[in-house]
Amino acid sequence: MPAIDRFTGPLAAAWPGVGPALLEQVLEPPETSLPVPPAQERATWAESRLDVPTLRRLRARAEEDLGQPWPSPLARHYARYFRDGDRDTYEQLVFARQRRLSRASVLAAATLDPDWLDEVVDGVVLLCEQSSWCWPAHDDTHTLHGAVLPTMTDPVLDLGAGEVAAQLAWIDHLLGGPLDQHTPGLRPRIRHEVDRRVLTPFAERRDWHWLGLDGDVHNWNAWIHANVLVAALRLVDDPPRRAAIVDLIIEGLDRYVASLPVDGAVDEGYGYWWQGACRALEALDILAHASGGRLDGVPGEALRHTVAFPHRMHLGGAWYLNHADGVARPPATQPWEALYRAARRVGDRDALAHAAAHRDRDAPVADEEQGLGRLLRALSHQEWINAAPGVPPLPRDVWLPSIEVLLARPTQGSPAGLTLAIKGGHNGEHHNHNDVGGFVVALNGVPVLVDAGRPTYTAQTFGPDRYDIWTMQSAWHNVPHIRGTAQATGHAYRARDVAAVTGHAKTELSLDIAAAYPRTDVRHWRRSARLERDSGRIVVTDAWDLAPTDASAPTHIHLLAAGDVQLSAGQAEITARHGAGRLRLTWQPASAPGTATARPLDDPMLISVWGRTLTRLEIDVGAATATGTFVLTVEESPTREVSSSEVPDDQER
Template sequence: MDMTQEQKQYLQKFWADMERAGDELRNQPMPELREEDFFLFKKTGNRLIYEGEYFGRRKYLTVFGILSEFEGKEENLKMLAQVLDAICTERFWALPAHVNFDALDEKTIDLFAAETAQSLLEIVDILGDKLPLQTVERVVCEVTDRVIVPFVTSTVPYSWWEQDRCNWAAVCAGSVGMAAIYLSHWYEKRQQPKDERLPEGWKQAVIDRVCDALHCYLDGMEEDGACTEGLGYFAYGMSYYTGFAQALYQETKGSIDLMKKPKCEKIALFQQKCYFGGGVSVSFSDGSSHETFLPGLTSYLKHCYPQVVTPDYSLARSFDGDACYRWLSNERNIRWLKQYGNAETENGTAKDWSYELLEAAQWMMCKDPAGNGYAAKGGNNDENHNHNDIGHFLCIYEGEMLLTDLGAGEYTRDYFSDGRYGILCNRSLGHSVPLINGQEQCAGKEYAADAFCWEEKDKTLTISFGGAYPDGCIHKIQRSIRAWDEDVQLHLCVEDSFEVSKQTRTITENLVTQYLPIVEGNVIQIQGNRAKMEITVEGADGDIQILSESHSNHNGQQEPVYLVQWDVKLQGKDTVCNMSICCSPR
């Protein structure tokens, strides 16, 4: 069967972008990896300068690898050989943010060293006969020396990621596993003896350890399939999980199928639950409000699980949409889309409200037929890529996130160290949750939602999260949210109930938006480009204040943020604050 028209158009544009990139890069030197930029991370915590150079080089690899695989022109194969040689000369394949500067190891296997090994050997596996033998042998030598030998000769775990429950386990282990399979193909094809540093049974040893690591990865996903790291990390981890799963299935002639793991189907269905109208996506944790999807990965998942719904192709990731220019996900956007595109079906248009309750993750997404609505979360404050955000909610109308979740910030040294919760997007101040006595929520697994309940009959979500705050400052916080449509308007009723303690002195409500609010009395007006929101507050004690903040987004660009705050009138032991929210077109 043929691909859908959307898929054909996507592939045409993707290929045109690839050819254009090839024409541009062919006459430009590869970016130089400067050691002073590598060590800049140790000095200042800056990651973006060195990573810009590093990923610029990986762009050459992906562009000329794909052009060579699917077109095979001599000029592209020649460029690819030069790129392979250049990457083999790099001192580090790992990024500076992932190495131990106190005991520097040039053979550190991090996400990108593992990805590099997978990319190089997969390209050799596909195109080895068309590349210079000297280049191919160099690739085999470097990957063996830098990745395969250090991994297979290490005790378990090689590093923390081998037994961790996050995307690292899938990406690192999946990459190492694929590289090992491709390396075995090299030895079989050339009928050459293995590298003497590889122990007997090395290939099976790697596969066994990779399968164990991938079990840890699946265990890190919630039982309902949610990836609490964020939607982008779902695509990242599952790209390498599925890549290895398919390679192992083929290598074992179908006797081992990792896609039949019970949780896999639930994970595959997670993506479709996270999109609202206008392409806005749930940006909890280190996510993005405009996350794109991988057509290749999604087509493969739909091939495995027909219940998978493909997002609109206007949200499909372009080649330049991946700032890391990863070989695997870009190559699969062509290979898997061509191979499994016939698994696509028309998804239709929603006619009723949809209510997506992820009970284990404690996420709720409520959407009207137009894709307007809200998302809210409970959970705990020690999740992967954690933000202190229990009880937080966002609101989307006409494709605009009027009450926002900032998602991932700029990744710096502080972002993944003790300074993490001094950064606005990670601390509870950067989320729509109250302050108690001026204090924010605390980090740690013990700081968690007490309850997360969905009442089906009246379509009301209730979150109890007083336990997310410093001990004793308040007995209980309960937030209930109900949404409904009225003509073209979206309405939300948000009621916050507080059971105060002897230590409770002040309760301050805090809403977060990236559109400049206007306050008139007890009414807050927020205007986007296509939509507007009016919030009527009941229970305020004094004026509503607007605080201006700045957010360094994932690309290192500064964005304005506005915190809308007011003190709640304390009314004895039990205190209530109501927010009546109305969204409508401008």
């Protein structure tokens, strides 16, 4: 590969002189380079010292594992991605294998029991003998070799490979001494497999797309670099080579940090924050430890602000604003300890409170779903274990200009009443949906006018037919469908003339979304959405100017609802899910006819969030009207008794 000039960003500026020579001097030796005590330190890992709810749950699951065969991802499962687009079957088997190994690793550290060490050894060897650590959706084996199975001589370093490498490094660190005594020869096997599959490809190939050398930097960069860092620190014994690899990692992370906007927002949304910005913060924390504090701090304003992104996207309870491929009700088991630690480092009290709000002392401090490293850090972080439950900050107003997302609620600290969220941006974002001008309305923290999010990933999701998936199309977002035309995909299809106003009486975003549509006859389409705090209502106004035409398809305002919809002339009532209450929608002109189309859901991910059905309202604002105005008013309706016949199907499950 030709030499590439070193990238210099916030990390290079904060750490003058960083490079292989300095790193060789300051890095801790492998055995002390990771910020978790090894199992021999019984003050941390003895059963009596570990968090009781966490150990109890892990033990119950691990003991159940012992009576079952290990999950076995097969060749046919791998090949399915290239045959019929199914990636989930293979991935879920791999994830189950890794989770079982993580559970066994903690039990082995807690007990030093030979039976648990055997379980760990079995899991490690299974991973070492697994043909590929790359997930099939990321493997270029078919493109380069015409194969539907991994090419063993050409390993791909993707998210999956990084995850396995880091897991094996954490196991080597945690259980290295006991494993040397119990199963001599296992640790050299770990080093061999991690080196050939991850460390050597990382060091020798500089054309990985996720490095961001073309300027397109996204969450893969931070996620993979953070995992390779753990592997390099623990598993590379040659000091010059170790320093050289860590230097490449720092340079790569610097590209990611430099790509973050000053407001700390992530265009991939809340769900991907945990696997992007959070991974970068975790990597910097590990670097601070591994360098004995020489590479310390959280350089750059963007990194300090991104710690606030999760609580800024919080609607209330389990619900979050889910633009892009996000999920409106994500799993509760996020790595809250990682956020807590990052918030403490940057001094963000609101982010600290948001993390602490998820600390229940009767529940585990973390689980294996988020990876072994995150589990070990939470189990060994006494401040997190003892943290008093906090109260979510729920800021009154959020405006993130870099991604043009606004969120407003009546009162800081409470999800009560109506919450408005609306976005501008463009249709070329990472994990993009065509949704410029789309908005969400939550009632008492529960989304009612919604963004459906994404279904289970398949080959189609990131292929040329992505926008054949209905959840990606503007026709199924809360935006206009102009003269029968949906929004188009690409950076050029964007909001213009965007203006946000936040204030005590009202908060409002206005924008022109005409350029999001592939039509030349849309002179402007001005949308404004405001939360009026005195009345507690939300008002969305659309004003348009279209070039006259002799014949055109109708123009509709689309609204996607979660709940039971009752439609009548000029209005609709929606009974929200989960007992959140009822919304009344009214519009002017009241003569604009509305229809409702039920969308049965058959994808398990969508069903887990919304139940069995979503409903689209289609309000016809005129087939030939060249100019016009449409005003939608959203208010909370008085609560009434709901009969059993009116309970949505998903609440009966």
